[in-house]
Amino acid sequence: MRHSGDRRLAVRPTGESFDVVILGAGPAGIFSALALKGSGLRVVMIEKGPDIGRRSCPMQVRKSGCNQCSPCMLLCGWGGAGAYSDGKLTLTTSVGGKLQDYTGEKALEGLIEQVDRTYLDFGASGIVYAPDEHVFRNLQRQAATADLILVPTRVRHLGTERCTEILHRMRERIEDGVEVRTGTEAVEILVDDGAFTGIRLNDGSLIRAKYLIAGPGRVGADWFVSEIRRLGLTLTNNPVDIGVRVELPAVVMENFTDHLYEPKLVYYSETFDDHVRTFCINPYGEVVAENSDGLLTVNGHSYAEKKTELTNFALLVSKTFTEPFREPIAYGRSIASLANMLGGGVIVQRLGDLQAGRRSTDKRLAKGMVRPTLEQAVPGDLSLVLPYRHLRSILEMLEALDRVMPGVNSRHTLLYGVEVKFYSSRPELSHVLETKIQNFFAVGDGAGVTRGLVQASASGLLVAKEVLAREGIAA
Numbered sequence: 001m002r003h004s005g006d007r008r009l010a011v012r013p014t015g016e017s018f019d020v021v022i023l024g025a026g027p028a029g030i031f032s033a034l035a036l037k038g039s040g041l042r043v044v045m046i047e048k049g050p051d052i053g054r055r056s057c058p059m060q061v062r063k064s065g066c067n068q069c070s071p072c073m074l075l076c077g078w079g080g081a082g083a084y085s086d087g088k089l090t091l092t093t094s095v096g097g098k099l100q101d102y103t104g105e106k107a108l109e110g111l112i113e114q115v116d117r118t119y120l121d122f123g124a125s126g127i128v129y130a131p132d133e134h135v136f137r138n139l140q141r142q143a144a145t146a147d148l149i150l151v152p153t154r155v156r157h158l159g160t161e162r163c164t165e166i167l168h169r170m171r172e173r174i175e176d177g178v179e180v181r182t183g184t185e186a187v188e189i190l191v192d193d194g195a196f197t198g199i200r201l202n203d204g205s206l207i208r209a210k211y212l213i214a215g216p217g218r219v220g221a222d223w224f225v226s227e228i229r230r231l232g233l234t235l236t237n238n239p240v241d242i243g244v245r246v247e248l249p250a251v252v253m254e255n256f257t258d259h260l261y262e263p264k265l266v267y268y269s270e271t272f273d274d275h276v277r278t279f280c281i282n283p284y285g286e287v288v289a290e291n292s293d294g295l296l297t298v299n300g301h302s303y304a305e306k307k308t309e310l311t312n313f314a315l316l317v318s319k320t321f322t323e324p325f326r327e328p329i330a331y332g333r334s335i336a337s338l339a340n341m342l343g344g345g346v347i348v349q350r351l352g353d354l355q356a357g358r359r360s361t362d363k364r365l366a367k368g369m370v371r372p373t374l375e376q377a378v379p380g381d382l383s384l385v386l387p388y389r390h391l392r393s394i395l396e397m398l399e400a401l402d403r404v405m406p407g408v409n410s411r412h413t414l415l416y417g418v419e420v421k422f423y424s425s426r427p428e429l430s431h432v433l434e435t436k437i438q439n440f441f442a443v444g445d446g447a448g449v450t451r452g453l454v455q456a457s458a459s460g461l462l463v464a465k466e467v468l469a470r471e472g473i474a475a
């Protein structure tokens, strides 16, 4: 156990002092907090959004349009982007991030197991979608005949409503042992002599601490990257994923979704040989808009109990930019902003209209078989928004999908744009996710190392264990 006379006295005396600052109350930050709670360390959590009981996204609650809240209620606050997420826990090491590159596969398996157990303890559902070998091989064979790679996955589905219940319980558990400050934004990371010393908040005050666990999520990635640059740390470009959200009758995909819930399919486009993939499939779900620092992009989710007749999923084209280009986030944002400029928000288009080279209109949408679940999406023309390379690759993958799930490439299928994943740049990190600055750790989606709830949670857990080990505290 830890003794007095410890190293925490090494931090500079000005400002409030803690042992650990956790930046961001998304899954990454929460799992750090859960692991550090009760350790004797003084831990403070800084979150720019509101507490879980005060989060209220108008699109989720009243099904009305996006109010462009600042910060975005969908993405910010206790629970992070995970709060209103679909709660699909992907329990496979190869999906949902790059943690494996840091920890190795065996260690990641262990972390994922621990994360899954924790979600179960807090009330996650017991259902895991993992088809038997025979069924999976059959689906894989069908996919292969259409040039599609079916990636094996195990998924536990919580559903959006259960997700928030679990987050409420986690919040209660943390109450005693971790100081949570919501509505508080970190604006500067402070470093002295190669080691982390504290953070500056938006009200100008300082928090001094020995350790920083930074999990700003995708919504904070822009700010985080600019801090990383300011501190002179090296960044690696991650691919930028840009594409559309597809919505169609759920029956069309049931031959895959009934067995796998979320079939992960990868395709290399014929014309450009670009990597295209399905992402975040929501059987019987809804499409939602999200506000990323004033930019409206599209996403989707589904409830455990409440079902629609439609399934939605993203088709994302990955591009990795090489030197001298250093602004992948700006590139993604600029494409998303074209959709916002033309449609005032998210654009929706019937696939048949896109193929015929005309925009969708309210009248044309009304004749379609699929009614958009995102009602405030504006009918428009995605060919004016997406680069030719992306559009071509998406159309080719829709054709390939149609061969295994007839009906995907129907003229009635809806495409919403744009969906952008800002995984962007990653700081150089050690095997325990420490930056080159001593005691400054970067976790979750904002650090570019994860892309989903499970790996984000696992990254927070990994770093908390490291902090405990450095302090000589048994995990």
Ligand SMILES: Cc1cc2nc3c(=O)[nH]c(=O)nc-3n(C[C@H](O)[C@H](O)[C@H](O)COP(=O)(O)OP(=O)(O)OC[C@H]3O[C@@H](n4cnc5c(N)ncnc54)[C@H](O)[C@@H]3O)c2cc1C
Binding pocket: 023, 024, 025, 026, 027, 028, 029, 046, 047, 048, 049, 071, 075, 076, 077, 078, 079, 080, 081, 082, 083, 084, 085, 086, 087, 088, 089, 090, 096, 184, 185, 186, 187, 215, 216, 217, 218, 219, 220, 223, 280, 288, 290, 299, 300, 301, 443, 444, 445, 446, 450, 451, 452, 453, 454, 456, 457
């Ligand atoms: C609609 C939707 C559905 C999704 N569905 C799924 C799914 O089914 N399965 C899945 O695996 N993943 C899903 N995801 C993705 C998943 O939610 C994220 O991968 C996960 O939340 C990332 O966790 P994180 O802790 O890294 O970041 P986040 O959850 O984004 O949390 C980061 C937090 O940091 C805060 N923050 C940022 N900057 C600052 C700052 N400067 N100061 C203070 N606070 C700051 C933000 O307000 C935010 O609350 C979904 C995402 C969305 C939006």
